[in-house]
Amino acid sequence: MTAVTSLAHEPRWPASVAAAEAEQDRLRPLADLDDPGPVSAGLVAGLDVGYRDDEEVVGAVVVLDAATLEVVDQATARQRASFPYVPGLFAFRELPPLLAALDELTVRPELLMCDGYGVAHPRRFGLACHLGVLTGLPAVGVAKTAFVGTHEDPPPERGSWSEILLDGEVAGRALRTRDGVKPVFVSQGHRIGLENACAHVLRLSPAYRVPEPIRQADRLSRLP
DNA sequence: GCGACAG
């Protein structure tokens, strides 16, 4: 790693579903969900993965200046998919290309915004938690569809939200980033509180439903 | 048991 140097924890790549689930259980206690995290961040990285011929993945990272939304740095990593898509084990498919892309950055982001879930996950350890624990950086998960738990439809105004309940506990929020548009699903990943996580997501979504860092990463991951 | 299931 260059700017996102020395991983806090070495990644392990399980070869079976059972081993992958065990790895999530092993890392879950390492996710810090009590740290309220940064109230404001200068550099925020959006991460996403694009797919090609079903066997190729493209990890993309775009770092934005949170104040101006200006692109400060970006990187991609193209490789063969090393794990199949299994709901709940999403991270093992997308982590390799994302870590490789992060390795190419020349700046160190203060917050990672991931396309997927954090603790709103069957084993409470989604992609955002995994990425946060491995890098040691604050991380938040932003998903476009509901995955686990229950939630009410939040009021139609931008900024309104409702709780995502999982086993009677708050696992995240359905947050409306634009008037009258479907909400996004925000959950903690690592070293950031739900309140601050939602504040960042809302602030970084001035024009579209999906936060700008993730939109940029999504666009980059589709480029030829 | 069956279907649904982040991307």
Next chain:
DNA sequence: ATCTTGTCGC
């Protein structure tokens, strides 16, 4: 994720 046209709305 990806395969895909037109269509409604601001």
